[in-house]
Amino acid sequence: MPGNNPAKPRKSPAQSRSRATVEAILDATAHILVNHGLAAASTNRIAEKAGVSIGSLYQYFPNKGALIAALRRRHAEAMRATILQLAGPAASAPLPQAVRSFIHALMQAHRIDPQLHRILALEAPRSDFADSRSDIDHDLRNAICALLESRRNEILPTDLPLAAAMLVRLTDALIHAAVIDNTLDATQQAVEGEIVRVVLRYLQGKVA
Amino acid sequence: MPGNNPAKPRKSPAQSRSRATVEAILDATAHILVNHGLAAASTNRIAEKAGVSIGSLYQYFPNKGALIAALRRRHAEAMRATILQLAGPAASAPLPQAVRSFIHALMQAHRIDPQLHRILALEAPRSDFADSRSDIDHDLRNAICALLESRRNEILPTDLPLAAAMLVRLTDALIHAAVIDNTLDATQQAVEGEIVRVVLRYLQGKVA
Amino acid sequence: MPGNNPAKPRKSPAQSRSRATVEAILDATAHILVNHGLAAASTNRIAEKAGVSIGSLYQYFPNKGALIAALRRRHAEAMRATILQLAGPAASAPLPQAVRSFIHALMQAHRIDPQLHRILALEAPRSDFADSRSDIDHDLRNAICALLESRRNEILPTDLPLAAAMLVRLTDALIHAAVIDNTLDATQQAVEGEIVRVVLRYLQGKVA
Amino acid sequence: MPGNNPAKPRKSPAQSRSRATVEAILDATAHILVNHGLAAASTNRIAEKAGVSIGSLYQYFPNKGALIAALRRRHAEAMRATILQLAGPAASAPLPQAVRSFIHALMQAHRIDPQLHRILALEAPRSDFADSRSDIDHDLRNAICALLESRRNEILPTDLPLAAAMLVRLTDALIHAAVIDNTLDATQQAVEGEIVRVVLRYLQGKVA
DNA sequence: TATGAATGAGTGTTCATTCAT
DNA sequence: CATGAATGAACACTCATTCAT
Numbered sequence: 001m002p003g004n005n006p007a008k009p010r011k012s013p014a015q016s017r018s019r020a021t022v023e024a025i026l027d028a029t030a031h032i033l034v035n036h037g038l039a040a041a042s043t044n045r046i047a048e049k050a051g052v053s054i055g056s057l058y059q060y061f062p063n064k065g066a067l068i069a070a071l072r073r074r075h076a077e078a079m080r081a082t083i084l085q086l087a088g089p090a091a092s093a094p095l096p097q098a099v100r101s102f103i104h105a106l107m108q109a110h111r112i113d114p115q116l117h118r119i120l121a122l123e124a125p126r127s128d129f130a131d132s133r134s135d136i137d138h139d140l141r142n143a144i145c146a147l148l149e150s151r152r153n154e155i156l157p158t159d160l161p162l163a164a165a166m167l168v169r170l171t172d173a174l175i176h177a178a179v180i181d182n183t184l185d186a187t188q189q190a191v192e193g194e195i196v197r198v199v200l201r202y203l204q205g206k207v208a
Numbered sequence: 209m210p211g212n213n214p215a216k217p218r219k220s221p222a223q224s225r226s227r228a229t230v231e232a233i234l235d236a237t238a239h240i241l242v243n244h245g246l247a248a249a250s251t252n253r254i255a256e257k258a259g260v261s262i263g264s265l266y267q268y269f270p271n272k273g274a275l276i277a278a279l280r281r282r283h284a285e286a287m288r289a290t291i292l293q294l295a296g297p298a299a300s301a302p303l304p305q306a307v308r309s310f311i312h313a314l315m316q317a318h319r320i321d322p323q324l325h326r327i328l329a330l331e332a333p334r335s336d337f338a339d340s341r342s343d344i345d346h347d348l349r350n351a352i353c354a355l356l357e358s359r360r361n362e363i364l365p366t367d368l369p370l371a372a373a374m375l376v377r378l379t380d381a382l383i384h385a386a387v388i389d390n391t392l393d394a395t396q397q398a399v400e401g402e403i404v405r406v407v408l409r410y411l412q413g414k415v416a
Numbered sequence: 417m418p419g420n421n422p423a424k425p426r427k428s429p430a431q432s433r434s435r436a437t438v439e440a441i442l443d444a445t446a447h448i449l450v451n452h453g454l455a456a457a458s459t460n461r462i463a464e465k466a467g468v469s470i471g472s473l474y475q476y477f478p479n480k481g482a483l484i485a486a487l488r489r490r491h492a493e494a495m496r497a498t499i500l501q502l503a504g505p506a507a508s509a510p511l512p513q514a515v516r517s518f519i520h521a522l523m524q525a526h527r528i529d530p531q532l533h534r535i536l537a538l539e540a541p542r543s544d545f546a547d548s549r550s551d552i553d554h555d556l557r558n559a560i561c562a563l564l565e566s567r568r569n570e571i572l573p574t575d576l577p578l579a580a581a582m583l584v585r586l587t588d589a590l591i592h593a594a595v596i597d598n599t600l601d602a603t604q605q606a607v608e609g610e611i612v613r614v615v616l617r618y619l620q621g622k623v624a
Numbered sequence: 625m626p627g628n629n630p631a632k633p634r635k636s637p638a639q640s641r642s643r644a645t646v647e648a649i650l651d652a653t654a655h656i657l658v659n660h661g662l663a664a665a666s667t668n669r670i671a672e673k674a675g676v677s678i679g680s681l682y683q684y685f686p687n688k689g690a691l692i693a694a695l696r697r698r699h700a701e702a703m704r705a706t707i708l709q710l711a712g713p714a715a716s717a718p719l720p721q722a723v724r725s726f727i728h729a730l731m732q733a734h735r736i737d738p739q740l741h742r743i744l745a746l747e748a749p750r751s752d753f754a755d756s757r758s759d760i761d762h763d764l765r766n767a768i769c770a771l772l773e774s775r776r777n778e779i780l781p782t783d784l785p786l787a788a789a790m791l792v793r794l795t796d797a798l799i800h801a802a803v804i805d806n807t808l809d810a811t812q813q814a815v816e817g818e819i820v821r822v823v824l825r826y827l828q829g830k831v832a
Numbered sequence: 833t834a835t836g837a838a839t840g841a842g843t844g845t846t847c848a849t850t851c852a853t
Numbered sequence: 854c855a856t857g858a859a860t861g862a863a864c865a866c867t868c869a870t871t872c873a874t
Contacts, residue, residue, distance in 0.1 A: 017837070017838095018836095018837075021837080021838085038333075039333065042863075042864060042865080043864080043865060043866075044863090044864075044865085052838080052839095053838060053839045053840060054839085054840070054865090054866080055837095055838065055839050055840065055866095055867080055868080056837075056838055056839075057866095058865090058866065058867075059836095059837070059838075063865075063866075064864095064865065064866090122330060123331075123333075156405075156409075157402070157405075159394065159398070159402070161393060162392060162393070162394045162398065162399070162402060163402070165385070165391070165392045165393065165394075166382055166385075166392065166399075166402060166403075166406065169381050169382055169384075169385045169391075169392075170378050170381060170382060170406065172381070173377050173378060173380070173381030173382075174374055174377055174378060174381075176377075177373070177374075177377045183345075183373065183377075184370060184373045184374065184377075185369060185370070185373065186367065186369075186370045186373075190367065190370065191370070191374075194365070194367070194370060194371070194374060195374075197364075197365075197410065198374065198378065198406070198410045201364075201409040201410050201413055202405065202406045202409050202410065205409055205413050205414055206413055250846080250847055250848080251847075251848060251849080252847070252848085252857095253847095255857095260855090260856095261855060261856045261857060262848090262849085262856085262857065263850085263851085263854095263855060263856050263857065264854085264855055264856075266848090266849070266850080267854075267855080271848075271849080272847095272848065272849090458867080458868055458869080459868075459869060459870080460836095460868070460869085461868095463836095468834090468835095469834060469835045469836060470835085470836065470869090470870085471833090471834060471835050471836065471871085471872085472833085472834055472835075474869090474870070474871080475833075475834075479869075479870080480868095480869065480870090538746060539747075541662075541663065541747070553807075572821075572825075573818070573821075575810065575814065575818070577809060577810075578808060578809070578810045578814065578815070578818060579818070581801070581807065581808045581809065581810075582798055582801070582808065582815075582818060582819075582822065585797050585798055585800075585801045585807075585808075586794050586797060586798060586822065588797070589793050589794060589796070589797030589798075590790055590793055590794060590797075592793075593789070593790075593793045599789070599793075600786060600789045600790065600793075601785060601786070601789065602783065602786045602789075606783070606786065607786070607790075610781075610783070610786060610787070610790060611790075613780075613781075613826065614790065614794065614822070614826045617780075617825040617826050617829055618821065618822045618825050618826065621825055621829050621830055622829055641858070641859095642858075645858080645859085666842080666843065666844080667843080667844060667845080668842090668843080668844085676859080676860095677859060677860045677861060678844090678845080678860085678861070679845095679846085679847080679858095679859065679860050679861065680858070680859055680860075682844090682845065682846075683857095683858070683859075687844075687845080688843095688844065688845090
């Protein structure tokens, strides 16, 4: 009998409705950010685009900053998942292969929604709330630092935390240039190879 | 016409007054951006700080975007001058020395007004695509590309425009991290040396 | 009909549940008014505090004004009961004693929940003209008028309805100052004595 | 020649324009408070009624509270002037005459704009800013206390500060009842006489 | 009958920009 | 040319109330 399924918890429909609303709001936010810019992303416009009343938006997000932060979190989570999936297995491979996998994973992660990534990374105010960008960077830094330490006798740099921090910034900047700003006048494949070379030469003085 | 001296004056005092007013407005803008943040930089507040009426501000700048753009231009010009002065002479030095000078020049340029640079680079909305940041980057890219080409037999990369573009982005990102965000947990001297190593190993496979 | 006991039950549990819900809502309203102020007393917050859904709140009260009015009524009823209990027996006492008892009863009534009384009396918007404050004042006025008339040869005022009305306002204002606003810079005991003197001198020209 | 009068200071027209705008805003505020109540007095509505843009309103008042406070101040000033003018001369008269003048002055002051007075006294939130009501009460209390002290051997009360405070509250409440709420069922003249009697009997045990 | 997600008119306030003087 | 009073669209956010479930 439809409409009276005792297996489903009573609260479930309400929860799924809520979740759908939240997703619609986040989707609308991303859409407006990407297509009209941060300045155009007013809460009223977001609500309208989401097909939801402004009151509903504020039922789920206490203020605009929290909304942006949630979107940031969602996006960061997607990137993190991609990175983990693609780079995780390569952590124990020989260094050149590990670096190649890592760079590839980062580039793929940046391809999830490059325009959104650009706005969240560059324009959205950092001081708002729960900066997930620094979170992901921090995790990455730690992971890379560990990876370097496990091979400290194969590599040239001695201040490993510094090397790790620099690698994170460096790769991030180059990948942004390649994937997001497209200011490198070269195919993304070519750039990927060149980033690998930058990193391997920095770490080992050679590529192979 | 009485007193119409075609040499230069007559108009000059007015022009120098104008220039002084423009400078006062730009100074006030920079001061407020640095000390109170982008959100506090309203045109009325800028005019007040500059000791000028809001009407006068709009006599010199058609809108707020033009004001920010002018400040950006002025700041970029100061950086460009610093870079030219410090790195120019080293262009013909041996590669390691040239790289060292270049990196040092870039770091000094970022030390002119790091907080202003941060806001202009990351927070202030760029009004149109033809902005001064890409200008300075473009010039830098050309200069470096020329430098690489004049030593194409000493270096490993073969796609020199790509290498130049990557070096610009890479150094900029690392210098920002060191000078502006201070997120590298190391002294600026140490970072400067490490950036030099990244670049030289990328170019030559070795530092010396 | 099985189990249909005509005595009282069947309906009673539902009614008592209703009453309990209403009481919970009124309690929550009073609590929020006293502890967080009128501005914080939103219907949603009241419902939450009462452990009831916002829908249920509107099942029992057609709108917010009715809710406040009900709370006002409940509070007035409590005050009325206190006054009746404390002042009733003294109605037939000699005038000075009667006045003393009356004033004391009024002060005690204002001590039931002074903070709530303050908000209901001063801040909460009165929805319609037929409010309980005028009710209690009206009853009081009549009672006092009767008391004065039964002693019209002992007292100075001749327009007894006017005297009664003035006494009600006068005592109310002074008790508010003493118990609620505490703006008299004197102990409540001292104020009570002084109010008695004001009243007795007005009625008799002397205290004893 | 019209439009070029060098006798008038340059800033004068601007100042008079400003003053007119401020007055218009305060007038509009008072009008809306009186005719539509506190709840209807939104800043946008006030600006509209004043024939002024909402921006202008905020040029002269930093927030709504300051606007209400300014209105309160203006009204209190008018009342204070009336009281001073009518009661000032009587301060040195014999007590009965002084009391009569005082009460009369207070009643006249409350007749300036009774409805506005009612809203400012009862509904407008006290916690906002510069509570002029307490100011005027405080001044009154001090004035009356001084008056009582100069005649301490003619009067019955011994705690003069308390007596003064009570007289202020008492007269205020009775005048409100007479002039503003009109809940005394008597002519204002009759009430005025009766208030005088309350006060004189309290102070002297007799009226003459 | 109870629930709570959803509504949307309305609030106080800001600020880039204009224009009469 | 300079002034600064004036503008008003726009913003982030609230809350009494409704209604599908």
